[in-house]
Amino acid sequence: MAEFNTWINERSGVSVVHLKGFLDAHTASxxxxxxxxxxxxxxxKIVANFKDLTYISSAGLGVFMAFIEKVRENGGDIKxxxxxxxxxxxxxxxxxxxxxxxxxxxxEAVKKFEEIK
Amino acid sequence: xxLNPLRFFNKFxxxxxxxxxxxxxxxxxxxxxxxxxxxxxxxDVLVLLTIASLVVYFSEYLGKRTIxxxxxxxxxxxxxxxxxxxxxxxxxxxxxxxxxAAEGVNSADPIFSAAVFVYSxxxxxxxxxxxxxxxxxxxxxQKRNVSIYFNTMIVFIVLASLTYFLRNxxxxxxIKNTFLIVSILLIVIxxxxxxxxxxxxxxxxxxxxxxxxxxxxxxxxxxANNSGSGLHEKILMNFSPALSQFANIIMIYGAIYFSxxxxxxxxHLPTAEAFDRKAQEVSSLQYFSKLITQVLDFNELAxxxxxxxxxxxxxxxxxxxxxxxxxxxxxxxxxxxxxDAERIGxxxxxxxxxDEKFGTLIVNLGKSDGLDKLSERYSxxxxxxxxxxxxxxxxxxxxxxxxxxFDDEDKNALDTFSDYASVAIENSRLLxxxxxxxxxxxxxxxxxxxxxxxxxxxxxxxxxxxxxxVFIPAFxxxxxxxxxxxxxxxxxxxxIADVSGKGISAAFVMAEIKGIFESLTKxxxxxxxxxxxxxxxxxxxxxxxxxxxxxxxxxxxDKETLKISRAGHCPMLLLRNGSIKNIRPGGIGLGxxxxxxxxxxxxxVEIKLKENDSIVLxxxxxxxxxxxxxxxxxxxxxxxxxxxxxxxxxxxxTKNIIGEISEFTKKNSQHDDITLVILKWKQKI
Numbered sequence: 109m110a111e112f113n114t115w116i117n118e119r120s121g122v123s124v125v126h127l128k129g130f131l132d133a134h135t136a137s138x139x140x141x142x143x144x145x146x147x148x149x150x151x152x153k154i155v156a157n158f159k160d161l162t163y164i165s166s167a168g169l170g171v172f173m174a175f176i177e178k179v180r181e182n183g184g185d186i187k188x189x190x191x192x193x194x195x196x197x198x199x200x201x202x203x204x205x206x207x208x209x210x211x212x213x214x215x216e217a218v219k220k221f222e223e224i225k
Numbered sequence: 226x227x228l229n230p231l232r233f234f235n236k237f238x239x240x241x242x243x244x245x246x247x248x249x250x251x252x253x254x255x256x257x258x259x260x261x262x263x264x265x266x267x268x269d270v271l272v273l274l275t276i277a278s279l280v281v282y283f284s285e286y287l288g289k290r291t292i293x294x295x296x297x298x299x300x301x302x303x304x305x306x307x308x309x310x311x312x313x314x315x316x317x318x319x320x321x322x323x324x325x326a327a328e329g330v331n332s333a334d335p336i337f338s339a340a341v342f343v344y345s346x347x348x349x350x351x352x353x354x355x356x357x358x359x360x361x362x363x364x365x366x367q368k369r370n371v372s373i374y375f376n377t378m379i380v381f382i383v384l385a386s387l388t389y390f391l392r393n394x395x396x397x398x399x400i401k402n403t404f405l406i407v408s409i410l411l412i413v414i415x416x417x418x419x420x421x422x423x424x425x426x427x428x429x430x431x432x433x434x435x436x437x438x439x440x441x442x443x444x445x446x447x448x449a450n451n452s453g454s455g456l457h458e459k460i461l462m463n464f465s466p467a468l469s470q471f472a473n474i475i476m477i478y479g480a481i482y483f484s485x486x487x488x489x490x491x492x493h494l495p496t497a498e499a500f501d502r503k504a505q506e507v508s509s510l511q512y513f514s515k516l517i518t519q520v521l522d523f524n525e526l527a528x529x530x531x532x533x534x535x536x537x538x539x540x541x542x543x544x545x546x547x548x549x550x551x552x553x554x555x556x557x558x559x560x561x562x563x564x565d566a567e568r569i570g571x572x573x574x575x576x577x578x579x580d581e582k583f584g585t586l587i588v589n590l591g592k593s594d595g596l597d598k599l600s601e602r603y604s605x606x607x608x609x610x611x612x613x614x615x616x617x618x619x620x621x622x623x624x625x626x627x628x629x630x631f632d633d634e635d636k637n638a639l640d641t642f643s644d645y646a647s648v649a650i651e652n653s654r655l656l657x658x659x660x661x662x663x664x665x666x667x668x669x670x671x672x673x674x675x676x677x678x679x680x681x682x683x684x685x686x687x688x689x690x691x692x693x694x695v696f697i698p699a700f701x702x703x704x705x706x707x708x709x710x711x712x713x714x715x716x717x718x719x720x721i722a723d724v725s726g727k728g729i730s731a732a733f734v735m736a737e738i739k740g741i742f743e744s745l746t747k748x749x750x751x752x753x754x755x756x757x758x759x760x761x762x763x764x765x766x767x768x769x770x771x772x773x774x775x776x777x778x779x780x781x782x783d784k785e786t787l788k789i790s791r792a793g794h795c796p797m798l799l800l801r802n803g804s805i806k807n808i809r810p811g812g813i814g815l816g817x818x819x820x821x822x823x824x825x826x827x828x829x830v831e832i833k834l835k836e837n838d839s840i841v842l843x844x845x846x847x848x849x850x851x852x853x854x855x856x857x858x859x860x861x862x863x864x865x866x867x868x869x870x871x872x873x874x875x876x877x878x879t880k881n882i883i884g885e886i887s888e889f890t891k892k893n894s895q896h897d898d899i900t901l902v903i904l905k906w907k908q909k910i
Contacts, residue, residue: 132896133701133727162855165897166704166725166845170770173817177769194857198845202774202793203813206826 111135114142122153122218128160131168139168143175152184155217159190164198172208185209189217238285242278246346249275253342253464254335262390269387269467272349276471279353280360287361294365294421295429297358298436301479304351305443311348312447316456319344345464352468352475359478366421374418378411382474389470401470408474409481416482419489426504427497430490437487444479451476502634505536512536513642516649523653527557530621530646535559537642538607538635540623546570547611547619547650561624565603570622573606583617585609585640587631605630609643613651621646665728672702672732679732679739685709685717689782691905693875695883696898697846703898704731705844706738710746715782718746718755721794721842721902722775722815730771737766738773752777752790753829756815760792764819772816776842780834780904787832787840793817795848798864799832800839800871805864808832838906839878841867846899850886853893858886875903 112135115126123146131139146154156172158164172186179186189211191199199210211217249271256264323337363375385404391397425433451472452458461469493500512533519526527545534543542561546553553574558566573588588606603624611619621643625631631639676698684692694707704724712718720742724734741759749755755777763773774793780786789797793814799806810828817823843863850858862885870881879901886899 166723166772166774167727167770170725170772173772174770201795202772203811203817203826206813206822207818 112138114139116142116146119155119218120222121151122155122221123151124155124157124214124218126157126160130163131161131171132163132165133167136165136167136171139171140174143171147175147178150182152179152182153221154179154184154186155214155221156186156188157190157214158188158192158195159214161192161195164195169199169202169204172204176208185221187211187217187220189214238278238282242275242282245271245275245278250342254338265390265466266387269390269465272465272468273383273386273471276349276353276356279350280357283354283357284360287357292361292365294362295425295433295436297362298433298440301355301358302436302440302443304355305440305447305479308348308351308447309443309450311344311351312450312455312457315344315460319456319460341460341464344460345468348461348472349468352472355475355479359475359482362421362482363415363418366424367418368420371418374411374415378408378415381408381411382471384408385474386467386470389466392466405470405474409477412474412478412481416478416485419486422486422490422493423500424504425497426501427494430494430497434487434490434494437483437490441480441483441487444476444483448473448476448480508536513645516645517652520649520653520656523650523657524557526649526653528559530649531557531559534621534623534639534642534646538623538631538639539625540607540629540631540635541626542566542603543621543623544570545611545619545621545646545650546574548617553619556619561603566622569603569606569624570620573608573622574620577608583610583612585636585643587636589630602626604628607631607636607639609639611643611647611650613647613654618647618650668729669701672729673698675729675732675736676702676706679706679708679735681708685711687717687782689907690717690780691875691907692903693879693905694900694902695879696900697883697895699727699846699895699898701727701896702729702732703727703844703846703896704735705846705898705900706735707842707900707902708739708742710742712746712779717780717782718742718752718777719780719842719902719904720775720777721844721900722773723794723844723846723898723900725770725772725774734767734771734773737763738775742777751829752779752788753827756790756792756812756827757824760815760819760823763816767816772814774814778840778842785834785906787834788829789832790827790829792827795843795845798841798843798867800841800867801835801837803868803871805867834906836906839867839871839875840904840906841878842900842902842904844898844900846895846897847882847886847901849897850890850899851893851896852890858889862889875905878903878905 112127112129112131114128117124117126125139125142125146127139129135143154172188176186187209188199188204190213191210196210199205199208204210209217209220211220249268252268252271256268319340322340360375364372381404385401385408388401388404391401422430422433450457451461451469458469461472512529515529516526516533519529530545531543535541542559544558544561544566545556547556553570555563555566555570561569569590573586576588577586586608588608590603590606603626605625607623609621609623610617611621621639623631623639680696681694684694686692692709696705696707698705704726705722706724707721708719710718710720722735722738724731724738738759741762742755745755745758749758756775759775767773772793774795776789776791776794776797778787778789778797781788789808789810790812791797791810792812796807796809799808808830810830812827813823848858848860848863852858863882866882866885867878870878873881882901883899
């Protein structure tokens with residue numbers, strides 16, 4: 109079974125979540141826990157880095173939907189960055205670019221948070 | 226166990242006893258004072274029969290309880306004290322009520338006779354009970370059948386008692402002496418056969434030691450009093466010489482038995498502790514086997530494990546800590562509060578070094594450990610690892626109170642036990658997992674069943690439109706859905722959708738979607754309108770992380786047009802003139818956002834249908850079908866396959882594509898539902 113894991117680094121007040129591997133119905137709970145942890149610490153500025161993500165299923169997309177409302181209510185956002193074309197295509201088909209800000213690189217995403225500040 | 230000669234009474238114990246007592250009473254009232262040897266002997270026989278019936282009666286009462294030798298011994302002690310009091314104070318009591326009681330022994334005064342009867346009867350009852358206790362003690366824990374020795378002894382005791390009236394006849398007294406001597410010999414032989422002492426624990430042995438000294442002395446004193454020349458002796462002799470002799474023999478038996486008991490116990494004492502430990506080990510082994518049967522219920526198992534852990538290492542409290550999600554959690558606690566267990570556990574387990582984690586650790590708590598009062602209450606802690614497949618699963622901890630500490634033997638015992646406990650706990654976990662797996666499989670069966678019922682059983686048939694559809698469910702129901710709606714004679718609505726997530730929850734959303742579109746297609750006119758309405762309805766029911774991608778299309782058979790709207794779904798493919806066109810109007814998935822943002826994102830496309838146009842609808846299960854190297858079937862291969870079968874009927878096209886997919890994925894299992902719907906416009910038939 110394909111593996112999935114996440115790690116987080118903090119960049120000037122923004123929590124950058126790195127996603128690696130295969131995000132599907134079985135591994136979605138890992139990402140859910142990661143987001144819960146970040147939000148539990150009252151961090152609402154989140155960038156998801158998709159650089160090492162090979163696959164995302166609909167259940168994986170659902171995780172972002174589950175948290176976005178709460179994050180935005182608290183003045184934060186989840187921004188998406190560094191997607192491969194294949195992953196972007198999945199997001200794009202569903203119309204995610206209308207709902208989320210998607211950036212080419214992690215730097216751009218973090219910078220966007222700084223601009224608002 | 227009932228004595229052989231007494232079997233006769235077995236059926237009507239109480240009745241027999243009461244009957245014999247009544248006969249004895251009447252006999253004594255009428256024949257007191259007679260000197261006839263025959264009458265006296267008859268009386269003796271009656272007395273012995275009474276004793277026999279009493280023993281049988283008592284034995285039924287005793288037999289109902291589990292016999293504890295120590296309490297039997299206590300009973301004998303108490304009865305001895307009663308006997309002692311009766312014998313000692315009989316003179317003064319009788320003198321209080323009757324003048325010249327000593328002389329009146331032979332008088333025929335019925336009241337006095339009755340008093341004598343009651344007194345003798347009391348003595349008789351006490352003696353019977355003591356005799357019964359001797360019998361029970363004799364047979365206790367005997368491994369072989371030894372009743373022959375005991376029964377022989379009874380016969381001789383009876384004979385010795387019955388012949389006691391001959392004592393005044395110097396020529397014949399040798400008979401009763403012989404019987405007495407044989408009886409005493411048999412008593413000695415029988416008294417040596419004590420086999421129950423070994424089974425007592427050390428504490429019990431010590432109390433038995435003291436009790437046996439006291440009781441044997443009491444027996445000797447009573448023996449001396451009984452055969453003394455007081456009023457008691459006179460009354461008893463007059464009542465029945467056999468009873469008097471029987472009393473003597475019982476006293477002798479008691480004195481001998483308890484003296485031997487004393488020495489035997491005394492010699493057993495040094496090995497008592499070792500025996501205790503062995504006995505405990507044996508009972509622990511029994512507990513181990515108990516563990517195996519309890520794996521069905523984890524809580525019950527944990528309870529037993531903590532209970533036995535405390536027993537095997539002679540500690541007062543124990544608890545289990547298990548690794549769950551990389552955290553150690555206290556899952557069961559015995560004789561210690563949960564909070565205390567957590568605190569001590571954290572402290573002790575914090576001291577375990579990485580390389581020692583597979584051995585049992587002993588930590589003696591000191592005042593400086595920052596545990597406040599806990600270190601005063603619990604002095605020593607032992608932590609044994611619980612492991613499975615060479616991985617640490619948790620710890621079994623045990624604590625001693627007061628100033629006690631764990632010694633090496635305790636440590637070894639806990640070590641051994643923790644191995645057994647590990648296996649039991651791991652088995653329990655595996656069992657739980659497999660039950661859970663089975664439950665999930667059942668759930669998926671239900672989900673597949675729902676999905677099967679929701680999807681159309683057959684495709685609608687039209688003159689101008691060929692329709693083919695394929696649906697291949699994944700093991701874990703993927704939430705694919707397609708359907709056709711006959712809106713009017715010349716209008717056909719169709720939908721293809723994919724619910725996010727898997728399993729039964731996806732199946733339920735599918736069912737909901739079907740309901741929504743069934744009703745919406747009755748009123749709404751355009752695909753865009755229908756999707757907007759559907760999204761509004763779903764707002765109320767979908768949870769935040771669930772969404773649905775869908776394409777809704779409407780074919781007007783008269784106007785030869787197709788209108789479609791897409792809500793986040795894979796594009797529709799239009800095969801026309803040997804090439805493939807991606808029809809991908811804008812639109813966000815249903816349930817992702819609501820209100821204006823969704824409505825404004827949605828576009829509608831209208832296509833004028835041409836001869837031989839093929840419309841291909843699919844879910845991502847098609848393009849994301851994976852081979853063993855986890856490569857996708859992909860858009861390119863999909864399109865290539867479509868182009869190859871352009872000229873064929875929809876059925877052939879779907880067949881070709883499914884064939885190509887299975888060729889590609891080979892033996893790799895299917896992760897998502899595969900749905901493919903192909904509509905072919907053929908004006909000229």
